[in-house]
Amino acid sequence: MxxxxxxxxxxxxxQQTGPQGTIAGLRKEGFEDFNGRGLPSFRDEEWKYTNISTxxxxxxxxxxxxxxxxxxxxxIRLPGHEQANELVFVNxxxxxxxxxxxxxxNELIVMPLQQAxxxxxxxxxxxxxxxxxxxxxxxxQALNTALxxxxxxxxxxxxxxxxxxxxYHILEAAAGPVLAQPRxxxxxxxxxxxxxxxxxxxxxxxxxxxxxxxxxxxxENAYVEYYKLQNDNSNASQVxxxxxxxIGRSYVHTVSIALNGGMVRNNMxxxxxxxxxxxxxxxxYLLKGKTHxxxxxLIDNRKPNCFSNQLYKGIADDSxxxxxxxxxxxxxDAQKTNAYQANKNILRSDLxxxxxKPQLEIFADDVKCSHGCTVGQLDExxxxxxxxxxxxxxxxxVMLLQAFAADILVQIKPKALREHAEKLIDKHLSL
Amino acid sequence: xxSIKNIHANIAGKEILKGINLDIKAGEVHAIMGPxxxxxxxxxxxxxxREEFEVTxxxxxxxxxxxxxxxxxxxxxxxxxxAFQYPVEIPGxxxxxxxxxxxxxxxxxxxxxxxxxxxxxxxxKEKMALVEIDQSxxxxxxxxxxxxxxxxxxxxxxxxxxxxxxxIMDETDSGLDIDALRIVANGINKLRSPERSILLITxxxxxxxxxxxxxxxVLYKGRIVRSGQKELALELEEKxxxxxxxxxxxxxxx
Numbered sequence: 001m002x003x004x005x006x007x008x009x010x011x012x013x014x015q016q017t018g019p020q021g022t023i024a025g026l027r028k029e030g031f032e033d034f035n036g037r038g039l040p041s042f043r044d045e046e047w048k049y050t051n052i053s054t055x056x057x058x059x060x061x062x063x064x065x066x067x068x069x070x071x072x073x074x075x076i077r078l079p080g081h082e083q084a085n086e087l088v089f090v091n092x093x094x095x096x097x098x099x100x101x102x103x104x105x106n107e108l109i110v111m112p113l114q115q116a117x118x119x120x121x122x123x124x125x126x127x128x129x130x131x132x133x134x135x136x137x138x139x140x141q142a143l144n145t146a147l148x149x150x151x152x153x154x155x156x157x158x159x160x161x162x163x164x165x166x167x168y169h170i171l172e173a174a175a176g177p178v179l180a181q182p183r184x185x186x187x188x189x190x191x192x193x194x195x196x197x198x199x200x201x202x203x204x205x206x207x208x209x210x211x212x213x214x215x216x217x218x219x220e221n222a223y224v225e226y227y228k229l230q231n232d233n234s235n236a237s238q239v240x241x242x243x244x245x246x247i248g249r250s251y252v253h254t255v256s257i258a259l260n261g262g263m264v265r266n267n268m269x270x271x272x273x274x275x276x277x278x279x280x281x282x283x284x285y286l287l288k289g290k291t292h293x294x295x296x297x298l299i300d301n302r303k304p305n306c307f308s309n310q311l312y313k314g315i316a317d318d319s320x321x322x323x324x325x326x327x328x329x330x331x332x333d334a335q336k337t338n339a340y341q342a343n344k345n346i347l348r349s350d351l352x353x354x355x356x357k358p359q360l361e362i363f364a365d366d367v368k369c370s371h372g373c374t375v376g377q378l379d380e381x382x383x384x385x386x387x388x389x390x391x392x393x394x395x396x397x398v399m400l401l402q403a404f405a406a407d408i409l410v411q412i413k414p415k416a417l418r419e420h421a422e423k424l425i426d427k428h429l430s431l
Numbered sequence: 432x433x434s435i436k437n438i439h440a441n442i443a444g445k446e447i448l449k450g451i452n453l454d455i456k457a458g459e460v461h462a463i464m465g466p467x468x469x470x471x472x473x474x475x476x477x478x479x480x481r482e483e484f485e486v487t488x489x490x491x492x493x494x495x496x497x498x499x500x501x502x503x504x505x506x507x508x509x510x511x512x513x514a515f516q517y518p519v520e521i522p523g524x525x526x527x528x529x530x531x532x533x534x535x536x537x538x539x540x541x542x543x544x545x546x547x548x549x550x551x552x553x554x555x556k557e558k559m560a561l562v563e564i565d566q567s568x569x570x571x572x573x574x575x576x577x578x579x580x581x582x583x584x585x586x587x588x589x590x591x592x593x594x595x596x597x598x599i600m601d602e603t604d605s606g607l608d609i610d611a612l613r614i615v616a617n618g619i620n621k622l623r624s625p626e627r628s629i630l631l632i633t634x635x636x637x638x639x640x641x642x643x644x645x646x647x648x649v650l651y652k653g654r655i656v657r658s659g660q661k662e663l664a665l666e667l668e669e670k671x672x673x674x675x676x677x678x679x680x681x682x683x684x685x
Contacts, residue, residue, distance in 0.1 A: 379521075381519045382519050382521045384481060384503065384519075385518070385519040385521065385573075386521075386524075386529070386533075387480075387502075387503040387504045387507070388480070388503055388504075388507055388513050388515075389507055389529070389530075389533035389593065390504050390507035390508045390536045390537045390540070390593070391504060391529075391532050391533055391536050392504050392536065393504065395532065395536070399532070400521070400524070402523070402524075403521065403522060403523025403524045406523040407523065
């Protein structure tokens with residue numbers, strides 16, 4: 001039986017104790033929305049392959065006050081962190097005390113979302129926060145909104161070179177199952193450059209669920225690279241929404257890597273809402289054990305002359321499940337759109353499942369769009385060739401899998417991060 | 432070095448090899464010739480351990496070991512090398528890393544220390560010069576976008592790096608123009624040694640103009656129907672396979 005009553009208590013407590021205003025208003029909308037929709041069920045087309053309601057059969061701790069040891073943070077710092085701004089969420093709450101801003105105030109401004117909504121960023125927050133609700137009409141997006149607390153606002157200003165931001169999501173699940181609902185709004189100002197990386201770590205053996213919503217607004221001439229590394233433990237589940245709107249002619253490049261985890265759902269949305277946008281969206285999922293990863297992507301072409309390229313590749317082994325639902329919309333105004341999508345899968349076991357669902361919805365008549373989707377196995381001829389040179393079957397398989405992953409990994413532009421991901425993958429594949 | 436006794440092999444239930452006998456001593460070069468469909472490439476595949484082929488009868492001894500008991504990789508590590516008729520393109524795997532892995536897996540099997548980076552590069556340089564292959568090919572993915580000649584040259588280069596006891600060259604001459612054929616054949620000739628045996632599988636005599644075999648065998652309908660010395664190849668070139676195959680068909684009552 002699903003248990004959701006405690007969300008109401010939490011909502012009411014936040015409304016009574018916290019400041020009124022924009023955020024409280026949004027929470028109220030979110031809560032009404034959540035009440036109306038409930039949790040997604042597999043009967044919803046968008047959740048057909050991911051039965052998320054099973055995660056709500058237990059009650060989670062919503063405690064946002066948990067702390068961490070400095071050593072726990074040191075253990076998960078990403079390479080290159082000495083030059084990066086490091087932002088830490090613990091159980092979904094942004095923690096300034098563990099975070100480290102290295103850029104100057106003329107390059108990067110980081111503040112609690114509540115503070116941004118009350119001060120000079122009020123209009124900006126009101127304009128852009130919760131724009132994802134128009135695209136993700138489900139109870140989990142609504143639940144995140146209903147319980148917004150401890151969120152983060154980031155304003156990127158630096159123009160000469162990308163400002164590096166590492167976001168660590170830490171879930172403290174030693175004391176029992178924990179639900180975190182981080183919320184953030186990132187505003188890449190005109191001409192600003194950003195390299196954003198997110199990683200996820202659950203501490204402790206109980207279940208964790210990270211129901212995250214991040215909204216990114218990209219202004220004219222801005223440049224955004226966004227990397228997501230999901231390699232948490234097998235009890236760690238996620239519903240992770242990244243909603244990126246390019247509202248001026250700009251460039252966005254995303255790479256999403258999923259290795260280990262429990263049930264993982266990624267909503268990666270790119271809204272191309274200005275003429276001449278360029279967007280690249282890459283994904284890699286290498287799944288073993290019982291890991292379930294559902295990559296739901298959307299590229300919404302709303303204005304003319306936009307270019308997008310999407311490549312998602314994945315492997316499912318053991319009894320793992322991979323879902324790729326890639327939707328491309330071309331709205332009536334979006335003439336001269338170039339949109340390409342490819343999804344390549346390798347199935348490694350009789351018990352593994354891959355559900356691939358490319359969707360193109362085109363309402364303009366002068367566009368170039370293509371999509372392709374394959375599910376296959378490792379090339380037996382290539383395996384034999386490697387073995388005939390004395391390379392063991394196991395090692396030959398790893399070499400071929402690494403080669404399969406390589407054309408996504410090269411899309412991770414910062415060298416330190418790319419090498420880090422390569423190492424994680426080598427270790428993951430050879431276990 | 433290699434002793435094949437009465438080998439029978441099937442693929443998908445169809446018998447392709449129907450009792451092959453062949454002895455190759457260290458340092459010898461043997462050529463197996465025969466018309467299309469006679470079982471030449473099947474013999475190479477069976478020796479290298481391709482799993483689609485089922486050996487139903489017979490035995491193969493290689494360097495004192497029961498070859499058919501060994502996995503494909505262990506056969507290679509024991510010193511058997513198959514130069515592929517159609518070398519496989521493997522995008523994303525660098526040729527250099529691949530050869531390094533192959534060399535070191537073999538060394539590990541033989542109880543030797545892996546080659547360090549410096550010794551490996553030195554060996555690469557030396558063998559590259561020997562078989563006339565360019566560095567630019569080796570920094571690319573395995574065989575990716577290589578011409579037919581480059582692929583075959585890469586096979587000979589791998590042979591040079593792995594220093595096998597027995598090299599089986601499966602139609603290494605096919606698809607090569609005359610210049611490429613000369614370079615590949617020169618490479619193979621340079622790799623001849625008193626300790627190394629070579630089995631050349633070919634349809635045409637022209638490869639044997641460049642690599643002089645000690646023995647020539649004609650394979651037909653899954654059996655070796657004629658063996659001789661290099662003059663046999665010249666006779667085949669002159670008269671075609673018919674003069675042998677007609678005789679065999681007659682004796683089989685076909």
